[in-house]
Amino acid sequence: MSGNTPITVAYGDGIGPEIMQATLDIMLAAGAKLDIEVIEIGEKVYLAGNATDIGAAKMATSPEDFDVIVMENLYGDILSDVAAQMTGSVGLAGSANIGDNFAMFEAIHGSAPRRAGQNLANPTGLLLGAVLMLNHIGQSEVATNVHNAWLKTMEDGVHTYDIFKEGISKEKVGTKEFAQAVIARVGQKPSILKAVNYNNIDRKDIISKKYVPTKQRKDLIGVDVFFDWTAGKADDLGAMLSKITAGGLQLKLI
Known part of the structure; x- marks a missing residue:
């Protein structure tokens, strides 16, 4: 066993x-103990749409009023992008999908094909998703080092193009250079921003309540019967069927 x-x-x-390669480079440089399996996923077709909701408007004007927001996947996908953009860029947020037996971690943004292959993309969203993963698999010390770096x-002030701002940022870098900048700071802590420490997380087991459907009572009230009748008039058929009384069966013409 490799451990x-x-x-x-x-x-x-x-x-x-x-951004995946940049994230893996940073985690491994920080000492993450991982056995990496790579799977191929094909091209996906995304249908882009617009949706509006008063919740999105309130989030934009008074985000401090919100803590945890529970919603269905479609609206959650939309509002998570809104929340991330308010912090400076949709490329800054990671996410976790945790089930009873499996977990998946990702950046919240899409594949941005316009930026592909140009060494421009900000890997932060995927990197912070990786921090969530490291905590989930019990490597909290590595998660702490990566996040603080x-x-x-x-x-x-080492920023990619999407968050670079004149007068605040000091160096505009690409994807690879950003990853190297983070790697160079592994083991360091911020002096102005609040440092994180995941080593003292209370790891009480989370009890997952599975949905168990209750058995519903079903009573048979009646059935619909259709006849292809060509031997006479409908009244003639009705007269014959009305004579059927077996088993308490009652026929009604509708």
């Missing part, structure tokens, strides 16, 4: 291969 935790990686399309990189 490593097996994970499955899908590089995906668009900017996926670039990222915070230090942000604090030092």
